Amino acid sequence: MSAPTLAPYVFKRPWLRNLLNPLANWYANAAGYRKLGLRADDLISEENAVVAQALKRLPMKENYDRVxxxxxxxxxxxxxxxxxxxxxxxxxxxxxxLGPLIAEIEAEAKERAQLDTLTVVKNH
Structure with missing residues (x-):
């Protein structure tokens, strides 16, 4: 459900990370959400079932701060x-x-789907 990302590729290469860091900071500042006191994960839509479940798993203090x-x-x-x-x-x-919780929930769902389709083979 999460979008494909190049982040692992970039983080493994320090020279590329140092090259793209100023551009990433410029883009985040240009987006304007920081000027309103928001964090990037505050912009994730709550209409997705996975995100709703992740919001339920947030600690009370983090949830209060988000609201x-x-x-x-x-x-x-x-x-x-x-x-x-x-x-x-x-x-x-x-x-x-919120992103780590979403990734955790997606991994749990994937594991659950794999276990639900598990077939038992009996050896004679």
């Missing part, structure tokens, strides 16, 4: 104003918190 960020961003959007620069999400704070 707070979303409500604050919605208020900024309604008033057509950005947060003060001191409240913007910094790149070191923008770490994935």
């Amino acid at each position: 707070f960020r979303l409500r604050r961003a919605m208020q900024c959007s309604i008033t057509h104003k950005l947060l003060p620069k001191s409240e913007w999400t910094k790149p070191e704070e923008d770490v994935p918190y």
Whole structure:
């Protein structure tokens, strides 16, 4: 269900990571979600069953923080104003918190599907 990614390829090659890091930071800043105090995983749509299950697995504090960020961003959007620069999400704070849970749930579903289709062969 998750999108294909080149991240493992890039992370294995330090020279490529150092080359693409400034571009990635520029793109994330240009997207504008950090100016609203959001993190990248806050932008993942909740309409997917896997994402809904991942949200249920979030620790209570992380879930509260997520809801707070979303409500604050919605208020900024309604008033057509950005947060003060001191409240913007910094790149070191923008770490994935939902992506690992989604990957874990997808791996569990894949394993469950493999176990459901398991056939027993009896040797004589």
